[in-house]
Amino acid sequence: MTTTPAAPTDEPDQTLQAASELLRALASPVRLGIVRELSGGGKYVHELVTALGVSQPLVSQHLRVLRTSRIVAARRQARETRYTLTDDHVAHIVLDAIRHAQE
Template identity: 85%
Template sequence: MTVPPSYRAAPTNEPIRALQAASDLLKALASPVRLGIVRELSDGEKYVHELVAALGVSQPLVSQHLRVLRTSRIVTAHRQAREIRYGLTDDHVAHIVLDAVRHAQE
């Protein structure tokens, strides 16, 4: 199997802070609910009630996981009237999650 250059392991002289940042990102994603939120947001911004309906979990649980994702700067929030719409900060995270889900289904 040939790995594309952009996916190859970092050189051994990679600064530890870059590896720590990657580790922190993976820790923030280390929850089925958070992975589901990112998967849902890969289609575009959504309100909390839309995420609740799509994931089949409670609103407080979704809000708790959104807080973790916001703290990790994976998700952004935009107030619209009385509600908040959530979206992904960066599409790269969606690719990581969607690739991981596809891989797990193989």
């Protein structure tokens, strides 16, 4: 049995644009690492710095990109800020991409 190629979808340009912006926001090894770390639950910046082995300013810069893209949310707790994923679907995308790269 042969299959025919999938017909072009009628996705609105806005949907494709939003998907493109999501992928652009994830297009950094540090940002992928942040999402991977946050997939297990919320973390503070110092925890991300330790887990990723990069500087605090670099983590903060990448968190800013992820916050602007609404991939992560920040919640102030006393003197620190705890970061969490806004949507578990993004974690699945990142974790699947990492697993695929390991094959």
